[in-house]
Amino acid sequence: MTLIKSVLNESRLFRPEKEFVERANVSGLKSYTALIEEATQNYEGFWARLANENLSWKKPFTQTLDSSQAPFFKWFSDGLLNASYNCLDRHLETIPNKTAIIFESDEGHVTKVTYRELHRQVCVFANGLRSLGITKGDRVIIYMPMSIEGVVAMQACARIGAIHSVVFGGFSAKSLHERIVDAEAKCVITADAGHRGGKIVALKPAVDEAIALDGGTECVKSVIVYHRSVTPVQWFAERDIHWHELIKGKSDVCEPEWVEAEHPLFILYTSGSTGKPKGVQHSTAGYLLGTQTSMKWVFDYRSNDIFWCTADIGWITGHSYVAYGPLGVGATQVIFEGVPTWPDAGRFWQMIERHKVTTFYTAPTAIRSLIKAGEELPLNSDLSSLRLLGSVGEPINPEAWIWYYEKVGQKRCPVVDTWWQTETGSHMIAPLPGVTALKPGSCTQALPGIFAAIVDETGQDVEPGKSGILVIKRPFPSLLRTLWKDPARFKQSYFPEELGGTFYLAGDAANRDLDGFFWIMGRIDDVLNVSGHRLGTMEIESALVGNALVAEAAVVGRPHEIKGEAIVAYVVLKKEIPSSPTEAHALAEKLKLWVASEIGALAKPEEIRFTEQLPKTRSGKIMRRLLRSIAQGNQTLQDVSTLENPAILEQLKKAA
Ligand code: PRX
Secondary structure, three states: OHHHHHHHOOOOOEOOOHHHHHHOOOOHHHHHHHHHHHHHHOHHHHHHHHHHHHOOOOEOOOOOEEOOOOOOOEEOOOOEEOHHHHHHHHHHOOOOOOEEEEEEOOOOOEEEEEHHHHHHHHHHHHHHHHHOOOOOOOEEEEEOOOOHHHHHHHHHHHHHOOEEEEOOOOEOHHHHHHHHHHHOOOEEEEEOEEEEOOEEEEOHHHHHHHHHHHHOOOOOOEEEEEOOOOOOOOOOOOOEEEHHHHHOOOOOOOOOOOEEOOOOOEEEEEOOOOOOOEEEEEOOHHHHHHHHHHHHHOOOOOOOOEEEEOOOOOOHHHHHHHHHHHHHHOOEEEEEOOOOOOOOOOHHHHHHHHHOOOEEEEOHHHHHHHHHHHOOHHHHOOOOOOOEEEEEOOOOOHHHHHHHHHHHOOOOOOEEEEEOOOOOOOOOEOOOOOOOOEOOOOOEOEOOOOOEEEEOOOOOEOOOOOEEEEEEOOOOOOOOOEEOOOHHHHHHHHOOHHHOOOOEEEEEEEEEOOOOOEEEEEEOOOEEEEOOEEEEHHHHHHHHHOOOOEEEEEEEEEEEOOOEEEEEEEEEEOOOOOOOHHHHHHHHHHHHHHHHHHOEHHHOOOEEEEOOOOOEEOOOOEOHHHHHHHHOOOOOOOOOOOEOOOOHHHHHHHHO
């Protein structure tokens, strides 16, 4: 809450420059108000118009929104289309020779592909997938480094109607296994390794381990291996196939599978309040529409832009603003394999200069780490090509915003702070750069057609200026359709009865100031945001108690200068706490590595604190709020009268 208090005192206002407004896709307040009014007065007509204007349909839809099975809403459901056709084929007549992707490898090698060439690669690979018997509705796991091939794999799945589920390369074999099993994947597409920050990160061994776990994973019939590196891999001839062998001799003609608008385009696993990740299921048409409208509205896409979103394809941002959004509008985009700080912390800025990037989209955690590593480094590069900057994943602190605006954008480029989620598929609350005045730290206002509001626990609107629970009151096309194989959890998590059952519950607390601007305050559930990555405290706790030495664990977040939030784990051991600090330290390190091997390095706790007991209420509930306060170093703790074991307080404070 300290962040929100300080950001709410933020009074700086940055109005769009006249020149920007004049050229913007949505230019000035009048055009914006017209969109808002259209959406308010004729909600379905508004979305129908956009779906007709932005998507290419094989068979047009006649019904816009079907609420008969709410909250399982359907959009455009009798229409037929194909996502890959929309991202590739439809550009072949107009811009076949335009560069679609500028890929820069970790070492700095640059490869460019045109729309024609990307289309060819996708068709050939899609035919390869078909030759393995993969058809509409089959699930395919993609566990790849950032690469052109990663995008080709996603697009090829979309082309044949297979449902992809991309797993971030930083997840462990165990996490990969859980996702393969839950999705009942028929195929895994991977690489021998990726290159990041001068290091080789092996991927294929994790796939082998994931498939072998729990006595073997029956569903996977084939593993396609792209050779990015020269890393030797183990080979299982009955199921493994080299990418280059698979595509050999395959035709570059591949008729797209025309799918219903509601056909699942992908499943993307994300963390929730329980130990089990949620398989967020997106539709084809509604999802794609959200990516297209936001490319035009929020990123103010122009045909000569060079767009660069730094997110990995393993996250929703990499789906919407690498694999689908930019290709859908026919943009040229940069894809980068490496990390921002290698070979030095000027890498992003040098790349912006090298590729003449106009639109740059990254996360506050990256911005903060780059400020720390080299506040003045952007000045060494020519950043004059930039015209728009974006931020995503967590609240951006005003200091980082101002630095980004001044040092990177040279006070010329609007900063669009975009609030959205894996579940919403595309931007929800974000500025329109040719309209909205910017306040550092606020994601500003909801996009046209998005009815965001702040309510109390009973679903009633709170007064302006008061904080509460962020909801979206009407369904919108890019919203998730369900949780894979778990419709009950979908309903309960996102459309809870307590709020009336019709509002989409985002899971964030927020405040709306007197100008109607939104300020996101963070999650209201047991979800942490570490370096812009979403992690469930329960997942980390389950991993910890899965260790033979651990009896109980409670995980909380504490503010962290670079990561936003850092993970602090309170651990009760089965045996006594080691009396020697060296031994205790060694054990803590061992448990940190354990969590990294169970979930992935991204979930590794920053700190492990041993305690004899966890603070619990008389009914046995762990008092996380109390642990959070202690982890944050607060001296005055809230009401502890319900604490079953008050003596534990002193020990917990000492453990800090
Ligand atoms: O808490 C919000 C935060 O990230 C959560 C969604 O995480 P994920 O599904 O992983 O998607 C991240 C990329 C879209 C939200 O519930 N969040 C995301 N963007 C912002 C944000 N918090 C504040 N400001 C943002 N711009």
